[in-house]
Amino acid sequence: MPELPEVETVKLALVPALQGRMVRHAHVGRKDLRWPLPENLAERLTGRYFTQLGRRGKYVLMMLDNAEVLLLHLGMSGSIRIHQTPPQLGKHDHFMLEMAPLHDQEPTSYIVLNDPRRFGWIDLFAESEMPNHKLLSGMGPEPLGNEFSAAHLRAVLRGRTGPVKNALLNQQLIAGIGNIYASEALFYAGISPRRKAGTIAGRRAQRLAASIVSVLRAAIEAGGTSLRDHVQPGGEIGYFVQRLAVYGRAGQPCPVCAEPVKTLVQSGRSSFYCSRCQG
DNA sequence: CGGCATCCCTGGGAGC
Protein backbone atom coordinates (compact mmCIF):
# COMPACT_ATOMS: atom_id res chain seq x y z
CA MET A 1 0.00 0.00 0.00
CA PRO A 2 1.72 2.98 1.26
CA GLU A 3 4.57 4.51 -0.61
CA LEU A 4 6.25 7.79 0.16
CA PRO A 5 3.25 10.05 -0.62
CA GLU A 6 0.83 7.96 1.44
CA VAL A 7 3.25 7.82 4.36
CA GLU A 8 3.78 11.57 4.12
CA THR A 9 0.00 12.03 4.20
CA VAL A 10 -0.15 9.91 7.35
CA LYS A 11 2.62 11.89 8.96
CA LEU A 12 0.94 15.21 8.22
CA ALA A 13 -2.35 13.99 9.65
CA LEU A 14 -0.69 12.75 12.83
CA VAL A 15 0.72 16.15 13.74
CA PRO A 16 -2.52 17.73 15.01
CA ALA A 17 -3.57 14.47 16.70
CA LEU A 18 -0.37 14.33 18.72
CA GLN A 19 0.24 18.01 19.36
CA GLY A 20 -0.43 19.15 22.91
CA ARG A 21 -1.23 15.63 24.07
CA MET A 22 0.42 12.82 25.97
CA VAL A 23 0.02 9.08 25.79
CA ARG A 24 -2.60 8.19 28.37
CA HIS A 25 -2.76 4.61 27.23
CA ALA A 26 -1.24 2.45 24.54
CA HIS A 27 -3.14 -0.59 23.39
CA VAL A 28 -1.17 -3.47 21.90
CA GLY A 29 -3.49 -5.99 20.29
CA ARG A 30 -0.97 -8.64 19.37
CA LYS A 31 2.66 -9.20 20.13
CA ASP A 32 3.77 -9.43 16.55
CA LEU A 33 3.16 -7.83 13.21
CA ARG A 34 5.81 -8.70 10.71
CA TRP A 35 8.25 -9.04 13.58
CA PRO A 36 7.76 -9.18 17.31
CA LEU A 37 6.82 -5.81 18.76
CA PRO A 38 9.31 -4.16 21.13
CA GLU A 39 9.30 -5.46 24.67
CA ASN A 40 6.93 -3.60 26.98
CA LEU A 41 5.87 -1.30 24.18
CA ALA A 42 2.73 -0.04 25.90
CA GLU A 43 4.47 0.63 29.21
CA ARG A 44 7.33 2.43 27.55
CA LEU A 45 4.96 4.78 25.74
CA THR A 46 2.55 5.55 28.53
CA GLY A 47 2.99 9.03 29.97
CA ARG A 48 5.24 10.14 27.13
CA TYR A 49 4.62 12.78 24.55
CA PHE A 50 5.92 13.36 21.05
CA THR A 51 8.26 16.20 20.31
CA GLN A 52 8.65 15.83 16.56
CA LEU A 53 7.41 13.83 13.62
CA GLY A 54 9.42 12.79 10.62
CA ARG A 55 9.41 10.46 7.69
CA ARG A 56 12.21 8.49 6.12
CA GLY A 57 11.27 6.66 2.94
CA LYS A 58 8.19 4.69 3.87
CA TYR A 59 8.79 4.96 7.62
CA VAL A 60 7.05 7.31 10.00
CA LEU A 61 9.41 8.42 12.76
CA MET A 62 7.85 9.74 15.95
CA MET A 63 10.31 11.33 18.36
CA LEU A 64 9.47 11.01 22.04
CA ASP A 65 10.34 13.35 24.88
CA ASN A 66 12.71 10.76 26.36
CA ALA A 67 14.90 10.72 23.24
CA GLU A 68 13.42 7.50 21.94
CA VAL A 69 11.88 7.03 18.51
CA LEU A 70 8.69 5.19 17.68
CA LEU A 71 8.98 3.84 14.15
CA LEU A 72 5.99 2.79 12.08
CA HIS A 73 5.99 0.98 8.78
CA LEU A 74 2.66 0.23 7.15
CA GLY A 75 3.75 -2.66 4.94
CA MET A 76 1.31 -3.43 2.14
CA SER A 77 -2.01 -3.11 3.89
CA GLY A 78 -1.41 -0.89 6.91
CA SER A 79 -3.36 2.26 7.55
CA ILE A 80 -3.78 4.77 10.36
CA ARG A 81 -7.11 6.15 11.47
CA ILE A 82 -7.58 9.00 13.88
CA HIS A 83 -10.72 9.23 16.01
CA GLN A 84 -12.11 11.85 18.37
CA THR A 85 -14.09 9.32 20.42
CA PRO A 86 -13.10 5.84 21.66
CA PRO A 87 -13.28 3.60 18.60
CA GLN A 88 -14.60 0.08 18.47
CA LEU A 89 -11.48 -1.90 17.63
CA GLY A 90 -11.77 -4.43 14.82
CA LYS A 91 -9.96 -7.66 14.18
CA HIS A 92 -7.05 -6.00 12.40
CA ASP A 93 -6.66 -2.97 14.64
CA HIS A 94 -3.38 -4.03 16.22
CA PHE A 95 -2.19 -0.91 17.97
CA MET A 96 -3.77 2.21 19.41
CA LEU A 97 -2.46 5.33 21.08
CA GLU A 98 -4.89 7.18 23.29
CA MET A 99 -3.61 10.75 23.36
CA ALA A 100 -4.91 12.82 26.26
CA PRO A 101 -4.91 16.61 25.90
CA LEU A 102 -2.69 18.67 28.17
CA HIS A 103 -5.35 21.39 28.10
CA ASP A 104 -8.93 20.56 28.93
CA GLN A 105 -10.58 22.21 25.97
CA GLU A 106 -9.00 19.84 23.44
CA PRO A 107 -10.48 16.42 22.69
CA THR A 108 -8.66 13.16 23.29
CA SER A 109 -7.42 11.64 20.06
CA TYR A 110 -7.28 7.92 19.33
CA ILE A 111 -4.72 6.79 16.79
CA VAL A 112 -5.36 3.30 15.46
CA LEU A 113 -3.08 1.16 13.32
CA ASN A 114 -4.97 -1.33 11.16
CA ASP A 115 -3.07 -3.91 9.14
CA PRO A 116 -4.88 -7.00 7.80
CA ARG A 117 -1.84 -8.61 6.24
CA ARG A 118 0.48 -7.67 9.05
CA PHE A 119 3.41 -6.87 6.80
CA GLY A 120 3.87 -3.66 8.74
CA TRP A 121 6.01 -3.21 11.78
CA ILE A 122 6.67 -1.09 14.83
CA ASP A 123 9.93 -0.39 16.58
CA LEU A 124 10.97 1.71 19.55
CA PHE A 125 14.60 2.60 20.12
CA ALA A 126 16.89 5.36 21.31
CA GLU A 127 17.34 8.31 18.98
CA SER A 128 21.09 7.84 19.27
CA GLU A 129 20.69 4.40 17.67
CA MET A 130 19.20 5.86 14.53
CA PRO A 131 22.39 6.00 12.49
CA ASN A 132 23.01 2.28 13.01
CA HIS A 133 19.41 1.20 12.94
CA LYS A 134 19.11 -1.97 10.91
CA LEU A 135 16.14 -0.74 8.90
CA LEU A 136 17.18 2.87 8.40
CA SER A 137 20.87 2.75 7.74
CA GLY A 138 21.71 1.98 4.16
CA MET A 139 18.60 3.64 2.81
CA GLY A 140 19.09 5.82 -0.22
CA PRO A 141 18.41 9.55 -0.16
CA GLU A 142 14.98 11.09 0.02
CA PRO A 143 13.81 11.83 -3.52
CA LEU A 144 12.28 15.10 -2.32
CA GLY A 145 15.42 16.11 -0.44
CA ASN A 146 18.53 17.99 -1.45
CA GLU A 147 20.73 14.94 -1.89
CA PHE A 148 18.65 13.59 -4.74
CA SER A 149 19.50 14.60 -8.29
CA ALA A 150 19.94 13.24 -11.78
CA ALA A 151 23.62 12.80 -10.94
CA HIS A 152 22.78 10.68 -7.92
CA LEU A 153 20.35 8.62 -9.92
CA ARG A 154 22.92 8.06 -12.61
CA ALA A 155 25.53 7.08 -10.06
CA VAL A 156 23.41 4.48 -8.28
CA LEU A 157 22.08 2.95 -11.49
CA ARG A 158 25.48 2.70 -13.12
CA GLY A 159 26.61 -0.85 -13.73
CA ARG A 160 23.26 -2.39 -12.92
CA THR A 161 22.11 -4.95 -15.40
CA GLY A 162 18.60 -5.49 -14.03
CA PRO A 163 15.61 -3.51 -15.26
CA VAL A 164 15.30 0.10 -14.16
CA LYS A 165 11.84 -0.63 -12.73
CA ASN A 166 13.36 -3.01 -10.21
CA ALA A 167 16.12 -0.56 -9.32
CA LEU A 168 13.54 2.11 -8.52
CA LEU A 169 11.97 -0.24 -5.98
CA ASN A 170 15.30 -0.75 -4.24
CA GLN A 171 15.16 1.36 -1.09
CA GLN A 172 18.96 1.30 -0.81
CA LEU A 173 19.23 3.36 -3.99
CA ILE A 174 16.38 5.83 -3.47
CA ALA A 175 13.99 5.85 -0.52
CA GLY A 176 10.24 5.69 -0.71
CA ILE A 177 9.35 4.64 -4.25
CA GLY A 178 7.04 1.64 -4.55
CA ASN A 179 5.22 -0.19 -7.26
CA ILE A 180 2.75 2.56 -8.18
CA TYR A 181 5.15 5.47 -8.46
CA ALA A 182 7.86 3.44 -10.15
CA SER A 183 5.50 2.79 -13.06
CA GLU A 184 4.23 6.36 -13.05
CA ALA A 185 7.66 7.96 -12.98
CA LEU A 186 8.90 5.78 -15.83
CA PHE A 187 5.86 6.70 -17.88
CA TYR A 188 6.42 10.44 -17.47
CA ALA A 189 10.08 10.00 -18.26
CA GLY A 190 9.26 8.03 -21.41
CA ILE A 191 11.45 5.13 -20.30
CA SER A 192 10.56 1.47 -20.65
CA PRO A 193 10.40 -0.43 -17.36
CA ARG A 194 12.50 -3.09 -19.10
CA ARG A 195 15.43 -0.85 -19.87
CA LYS A 196 18.59 -1.89 -18.10
CA ALA A 197 19.16 0.37 -15.13
CA GLY A 198 22.79 0.95 -16.06
CA THR A 199 21.84 2.55 -19.36
CA ILE A 200 20.02 5.43 -17.69
CA ALA A 201 22.29 8.42 -18.17
CA GLY A 202 22.34 11.92 -19.59
CA ARG A 203 18.94 13.20 -20.62
CA ARG A 204 17.22 10.01 -19.52
CA ALA A 205 18.58 10.41 -16.02
CA GLN A 206 17.47 14.04 -16.02
CA ARG A 207 13.97 13.17 -17.14
CA LEU A 208 13.63 10.26 -14.74
CA ALA A 209 14.85 12.23 -11.74
CA ALA A 210 12.48 15.07 -12.60
CA SER A 211 9.56 12.67 -13.10
CA ILE A 212 10.16 10.98 -9.77
CA VAL A 213 10.10 14.31 -7.96
CA SER A 214 7.06 15.69 -9.75
CA VAL A 215 4.92 12.58 -9.47
CA LEU A 216 5.65 12.22 -5.76
CA ARG A 217 4.91 15.87 -5.11
CA ALA A 218 1.66 15.74 -7.04
CA ALA A 219 0.58 12.62 -5.18
CA ILE A 220 1.26 14.20 -1.79
CA GLU A 221 -0.83 17.21 -2.77
CA ALA A 222 -3.70 14.92 -3.72
CA GLY A 223 -3.54 13.07 -0.40
CA GLY A 224 -1.93 9.95 -1.84
CA THR A 225 -3.39 7.09 -3.82
CA SER A 226 -6.28 5.06 -2.43
CA LEU A 227 -6.58 1.62 -3.96
CA ARG A 228 -7.98 -0.89 -1.49
CA ASP A 229 -6.82 -0.39 2.03
CA HIS A 230 -5.31 3.01 2.07
CA VAL A 231 -7.29 5.94 3.32
CA GLN A 232 -6.02 9.11 4.87
CA PRO A 233 -6.08 9.03 8.66
CA GLY A 234 -9.27 11.06 8.74
CA GLY A 235 -10.93 8.44 6.56
CA GLU A 236 -10.79 10.46 3.35
CA ILE A 237 -9.60 8.64 0.27
CA GLY A 238 -6.51 9.86 -1.52
CA TYR A 239 -7.47 11.31 -4.84
CA PHE A 240 -4.31 10.59 -6.75
CA VAL A 241 -5.78 7.30 -7.94
CA GLN A 242 -7.82 9.32 -10.42
CA ARG A 243 -4.67 10.83 -11.83
CA LEU A 244 -2.62 7.69 -12.31
CA ALA A 245 -1.53 7.59 -15.92
CA VAL A 246 -0.72 3.89 -16.27
CA TYR A 247 -0.70 2.09 -12.91
CA GLY A 248 -3.69 -0.24 -12.64
CA ARG A 249 -4.93 0.80 -16.08
CA ALA A 250 -4.10 -2.23 -18.22
CA GLY A 251 -5.96 -2.12 -21.51
CA GLN A 252 -7.09 1.47 -21.06
CA PRO A 253 -5.83 4.13 -23.44
CA CYS A 254 -2.53 5.82 -22.73
CA PRO A 255 -3.38 9.40 -21.74
CA VAL A 256 -0.87 10.69 -24.29
CA CYS A 257 -1.21 8.50 -27.39
CA ALA A 258 -4.29 6.32 -26.66
CA GLU A 259 -2.36 3.10 -27.18
CA PRO A 260 -3.72 0.52 -24.70
CA VAL A 261 -1.64 0.35 -21.52
CA LYS A 262 0.31 -2.89 -21.16
CA THR A 263 1.48 -4.87 -18.17
CA LEU A 264 4.38 -7.11 -17.49
CA VAL A 265 5.64 -8.90 -14.41
CA GLN A 266 9.12 -8.05 -13.18
CA SER A 267 10.51 -9.85 -10.16
CA GLY A 268 7.02 -10.93 -9.30
CA ARG A 269 5.48 -7.47 -9.42
CA SER A 270 3.29 -5.87 -12.06
CA SER A 271 4.55 -3.00 -14.13
CA PHE A 272 2.30 -0.83 -16.26
CA TYR A 273 3.53 1.07 -19.28
CA CYS A 274 2.76 2.44 -22.72
CA SER A 275 4.71 0.61 -25.39
CA ARG A 276 4.59 3.63 -27.71
CA CYS A 277 5.53 6.39 -25.29
CA GLN A 278 8.13 4.43 -23.35
CA GLY A 279 10.98 3.49 -25.63
C1' DC B 1 27.76 -7.92 -4.78
C1' DG B 2 23.67 -8.21 -8.09
C1' DG B 3 19.52 -10.37 -9.55
C1' DC B 4 15.74 -13.30 -8.92
C1' DA B 5 12.27 -16.45 -6.77
C1' DT B 6 10.04 -17.43 -2.59
C1' DC B 7 7.80 -16.43 1.51
C1' DC B 8 5.26 -13.89 5.07
C1' DC B 9 -0.51 -12.90 5.58
C1' DT B 10 -5.49 -11.73 4.75
C1' DG B 11 -9.17 -10.24 1.90
C1' DG B 12 -11.38 -8.57 -2.32
C1' DG B 13 -12.75 -9.35 -6.92
C1' DA B 14 -13.25 -12.14 -11.09
C1' DG B 15 -14.86 -16.12 -13.08
C1' DC B 16 -17.32 -20.27 -13.02
Added chain:
DNA sequence: TGCTCCCAGGGATGCC
Protein backbone atom coordinates in the same frame (compact mmCIF):
# COMPACT_ATOMS: atom_id res chain seq x y z
C1' DT C 1 -24.98 -17.49 -3.36
C1' DG C 2 -20.72 -20.01 -3.07
C1' DC C 3 -16.43 -21.87 -4.36
C1' DT C 4 -11.72 -21.38 -6.36
C1' DC C 5 -8.10 -18.87 -8.09
C1' DC C 6 -5.42 -14.84 -8.60
C1' DC C 7 -3.91 -10.61 -7.18
C1' DA C 8 -2.49 -6.83 -4.02
C1' DG C 9 0.97 0.25 -2.20
C1' DG C 10 6.63 -4.22 0.95
C1' DG C 11 10.70 -6.24 1.90
C1' DA C 12 13.72 -9.99 4.22
C1' DT C 13 15.91 -14.09 3.03
C1' DG C 14 18.36 -17.46 0.62
C1' DC C 15 19.97 -19.29 -3.60
C1' DC C 16 22.59 -18.89 -7.98
